[in-house]
Amino acid sequence: MSEIVKHLTTEQVIEVKRQMEIYRQGVQDIIPMEELEQKVAKSVLENRPLKIKLGLDPSAPDVHLGHTVVLKKMKQFQENGHMIQLLIGDFTGKIGDPTGKSVARKPLTDKEVKYNAKTYFEQFGKVVDMDKVELHYNSEWLSKLSFEEVIQLAGKITVARLMERDDFEERMALGKPISLHEFFYPLMQGYDSVVLDCDIELGGTDQHFNVLMGRHFQEKLGKEKQVAILMPLLEGLDGVEKMSKSKKNYIGIDESPQEMYGKAMSIPDELMNKYFDLITDFSPGQIETVKRELETGELHPRDAKMLLGKTIVRMYHGPAAAEKAEQHFVSVFQQGVIPEEIPEIEWQGEMEKTIIDLLVDLKLLNSKSEARRMIENRGVKVNGTKVEDTSSRITITNDLIIQVGKRKFLKIKI
Amino acid sequence: MSEIVKHLTTEQVIEVKRQMEIYRQGVQDIIPMEELEQKVAKSVLENRPLKIKLGLDPSAPDVHLGHTVVLKKMKQFQENGHMIQLLIGDFTGKIGDPTGKSVARKPLTDKEVKYNAKTYFEQFGKVVDMDKVELHYNSEWLSKLSFEEVIQLAGKITVARLMERDDFEERMALGKPISLHEFFYPLMQGYDSVVLDCDIELGGTDQHFNVLMGRHFQEKLGKEKQVAILMPLLEGLDGVEKMSKSKKNYIGIDESPQEMYGKAMSIPDELMNKYFDLITDFSPGQIETVKRELETGELHPRDAKMLLGKTIVRMYHGPAAAEKAEQHFVSVFQQGVIPEEIPEIEWQGEMEKTIIDLLVDLKLLNSKSEARRMIENRGVKVNGTKVEDTSSRITITNDLIIQVGKRKFLKIKI
Incomplete structure (x- = not known):
């Protein structure tokens, strides 16, 4: 001075x-x-x-x-x-x-x-x-x-x-x-x-x-x-490149609570400290506590990540949305069950379909070859049960739930 | 084409x-x-x-x-x-x-x-x-x-x-x-x-x-x-640097016939061909002749230079001025005599002066020390006779001619 x-x-x-x-x-x-x-x-x-x-x-x-x-x-x-x-x-x-x-x-x-x-x-x-x-x-x-x-x-x-x-x-x-x-x-x-x-x-x-x-x-x-x-520049979800729209490794502040939370869970462990430092509204004291507990093992990296995800959602969507995003994540990803709210679609086609045609008709996947690959990779469930055979035929019923990958759900309404 | x-x-x-x-x-x-x-x-x-x-x-x-x-x-x-x-x-x-x-x-x-x-x-x-x-x-x-x-x-x-x-x-x-x-x-x-x-x-x-x-x-x-x-760039009178005002190695096209002619005579022999090529209005045939005759020795470099000087003066001041500039050069520089036309000055001072005071009064030289040096270097003449003694006293008469260096003349009128 x-x-x-x-x-x-x-x-x-x-x-x-x-x-x-x-x-x-x-x-x-x-x-x-x-x-x-x-x-x-x-x-x-x-x-x-x-x-x-x-x-x-x-x-x-x-x-x-x-x-x-x-x-x-x-x-x-x-x-x-x-x-x-x-x-x-x-x-x-x-x-x-x-x-x-x-x-x-x-x-x-x-x-x-x-x-x-x-x-x-x-x-x-x-x-x-x-x-x-x-x-x-x-x-x-x-x-x-x-x-x-x-x-x-x-x-x-x-x-x-x-x-x-x-x-x-x-x-x-x-x-x-x-x-x-x-x-x-x-x-x-x-x-x-x-x-x-x-x-x-x-x-x-x-x-x-x-x-x-x-x-x-x-x-x-x-x-x-x-x-x-x-x-400092914040690395994106890939943990390598600077977060940017063009690299598709970003969490947008306009994204939905579930997207935000889900993406936060995919941040590499080694970037956790930097994210707490740079993008949360935590006080320096709070950040120190998180860092120390991660260091000593008191805090599991997965739990730290959940705290980060919840914090981000709270900052941009409020506490209620944060709570709900967390519950959603726990129920779908951690417990492997079907979430409460899933998008519905009114069915107007034939009442029996091969699973491949069904996935493409519902636009859950873009092509038959993509659909086949997803089934072979055990990524498709019908009413919570994995489809193991690419030639399976599905009978359409009301409230039938089709799941692709971890986070895509669709409920059929007749 | x-x-x-x-x-x-x-x-x-x-x-x-x-x-x-x-x-x-x-x-x-x-x-x-x-x-x-x-x-x-x-x-x-x-x-x-x-x-x-x-x-x-x-x-x-x-x-x-x-x-x-x-x-x-x-x-x-x-x-x-x-x-x-x-x-x-x-x-x-x-x-x-x-x-x-x-x-x-x-x-x-x-x-x-x-x-x-x-x-x-x-x-x-x-x-x-x-x-x-x-x-x-x-x-x-x-x-x-x-x-x-x-x-x-x-x-x-x-x-x-x-x-x-x-x-x-x-x-x-x-x-x-x-x-x-x-x-x-x-x-x-x-x-x-x-x-x-x-x-x-x-x-x-x-x-x-x-x-x-x-x-x-x-x-x-x-x-x-x-x-x-x-x-091509034309080298100046020094024969080395590009002709330019700042290098003071130039012949200005606005200069007097005598200055032009005199400066032309100081161009280095080895640049003669280039000057004929680039700045005279000679036809390619004429230029070839000059070059050939210089080469064979038919044309003396000094004579070539005089031709160049005369040509330059003719181009910018006309044939009569060129003729006169040549005559002036011949009479003053080659024959060492006093030129026909020299500037005159009306005398209004004392009728006897030391040569040093006289040179400074007439502004032929800028200071007494310069005047002394010029006399010592045998560069001062009165009515065509070298002044050998720096302490000489000169009696002023009508039509007295003072010469400093090779080209500065002044005639005193009472």
């Missing part, structure tokens, strides 16, 4: 330390730590909220637990009176994919951008208080830049500095093309922070380079530099 | 060959040669002039013989009915020096740009017919580009392609900074050709990369590609 500390009362010093402890929790990196403390101290001294920026890619509005790692951090700042600036990179969205993964990523239309922003807004509301959030679209200022202004800005950064970005360096080394327009992505992200006068920018560790661009351009343009707070 | 040739009459084929022979003369490179021939053929067939672009840096308007290498080529196209597009890079002039030599080159004001363009115009008029020239300023279109359009354009070129430019590659390898805005210089030069629909762009070999950018962007934007015609 250096200089500022002299001006603080003891209570204010305690308040700064209290806030810092919260902000440090679960982060991967704060760059630089001293400046964050100075900013918090100044905010306490002057009773002025800090401006916390979070940039959002408007092309992928499905919010999953991976996003909530940063949202949780955002919420902590919000709860301490600071101002959240959500920045929809709508202008940025008009550039193709700078990661080089999908070179032909289509530019978004204005309509898509607005729709996606709305979707974010609704989903974020489940984690943070959206009434206390400033919403910005960077097209507001970026679309107004003239070529001359762009050149002035480009004159404030070197090619070598831009090439330091991991993926640029890698692609250059591999001889993979980098289009010149991709150099603008970090430049724009940095300029957004200049325009918004951000004190802090939040992001995943994969945003390290881009977030530091804000500091770079703020300094070059004579402003106070923002602090970078980088959160 | 491939396809087009089928449609040409014999006379037209001869015409194409005649023009091609002229255009090929003295060039370093034509990229690609076949396309130039096709364009000329098409122009002859359709009786449509080709558009020949020459880009000009608005920051250095002093035209010297180095520039005339390209101007001469321009004139050849003009004489064959084609259209010259002079492109003043006024927008480009607002960017600092992309060569990295003077990082802090000041951006030009609009007023400076207009003044410099006018200067070019006046001086170019000595070589080409300025009535048959289109004048363009690239700020006309570049200043109107939006950020989005810049990004679209930047998306049409890769970083690797830009890094191929010699000086970028070199500076990157040496760890010298390249500012991102410098990447726009070739991009803009290329885009200018798109806007102007250029058929051909002229430049020195040092413009190789930038001129090819025109082809690149024309192709990317679905236009017919321009042909690059690259002229």
Whole structure:
């Protein structure tokens, strides 16, 4: 706190330390730590909220637990009176994919951008208080830049500095093309922070380079530099890749209680601690207890996972839904019985069918060959009894229950 | 000529060959040669002039013989009915020096740009017919580009392609900074050709990369590609560096006949052929004769140089001035006598002076120490007689002639 500390009362010093402890929790990196403390101290001294920026890619509005790692951090700042600036990179969205993964990523239309922003807004509301959030679209200022202004800005950064970005360096080394327009992505992200006068920018560790661009351009343009707070990336259900929609390894915060709970149960054991840390609303003390009990064996990993699943459902659907999802899981998966509520279908076909035709007719499986394989793998039950023969013929009766795999049920109504 | 040739009459084929022979003369490179021939053929067939672009840096308007290498080529196209597009890079002039030599080159004001363009115009008029020239300023279109359009354009070129430019590659390898805005210089030069629909762009070999950018962007934007015609660079009076104002090794086309002639005499012998080739209006046959006679010894290098000097003066000041400059040179430098016409000054000081005071009073030398040194070096004459003593006192008389060095004369009038 250096200089500022002299001006603080003891209570204010305690308040700064209290806030810092919260902000440090679960982060991967704060760059630089001293400046964050100075900013918090100044905010306490002057009773002025800090401006916390979070940039959002408007092309992928499905919010999953991976996003909530940063949202949780955002919420902590919000709860301490600071101002959240959500920045929809709508202008940025008009550039193709700078990661080089999908070179032909289509530019978004204005309509898509607005729709996606709305979707974010609704989903974020489940984690943070959206009434206390400033919403910005960077097209507001970026679309107004003239070529001359762009050149002035480009004159404030070197090619070598831009090439330091991991993926640029890698692609250059591999001889993979980098289009010149991709150099603008970090430049724009940095300029957004200049325009918004951000004190802090939040992001995943994969945003390290881009977030530091804000500091770079703020300094070059004579402003106070923002602090970078980088959160760890959450691996998805596969336990390997970063949780993302495209990898299909995610738990969406809009998913049904049963889906959420079921998916939570498939998280690898070794990621349990990280999930408790990063995506639950547990206090540091509660998290410590879970970790310790897992370590000593007091808590069985399966039970820890059930606690995690229940917690996630509670956070996004409330306690009653959490209770019910747990009961559902226990009855279906652990006790192997048929759940209370299962979807019904009115039968209008022949009253006798081969099991293969029946599975395809009911659209429980997509093809006869899939149906055959599922039966051979002992994954099909009729009224709770495994079907062992692929040539079995089934007589249709009222309330006949067909089960495919662990979680797909259908009740036939005549 | 491939396809087009089928449609040409014999006379037209001869015409194409005649023009091609002229255009090929003295060039370093034509990229690609076949396309130039096709364009000329098409122009002859359709009786449509080709558009020949020459880009000009608005920051250095002093035209010297180095520039005339390209101007001469321009004139050849003009004489064959084609259209010259002079492109003043006024927008480009607002960017600092992309060569990295003077990082802090000041951006030009609009007023400076207009003044410099006018200067070019006046001086170019000595070589080409300025009535048959289109004048363009690239700020006309570049200043109107939006950020989005810049990004679209930047998306049409890769970083690797830009890094191929010699000086970028070199500076990157040496760890010298390249500012991102410098990447726009070739991009803009290329885009200018798109806007102007250029058929051909002229430049020195040092413009190789930038001129090819025109082809690149024309192709990317679905236009017919321009042909690059690259002229050799003319070494200056030092015989080593490219002729340029900053190196002070140039002959300006605005200089006095005597200066021109005198400087021509200082061109190194080994560059004679190149100068005859590139900057005289001699026909290929005449040039061949000079080269052959120099080779066989029929022509003394000094006489060749005198021919060159006389030719240069004739080109920019007319035959009479050329004759006079030659006579002046012969009388002063070769015969060591006083020239006929020398500047006069009306004397208003004391009638006796030390030689040192006199030289400084007459502003022939800047300081007493300079005057002393010049006398000691036997470089001062009064009425044709060397002054040997630095303490000599001179009595002022009417028509007294003071000579300093080889070429500075002053006549005193009482």
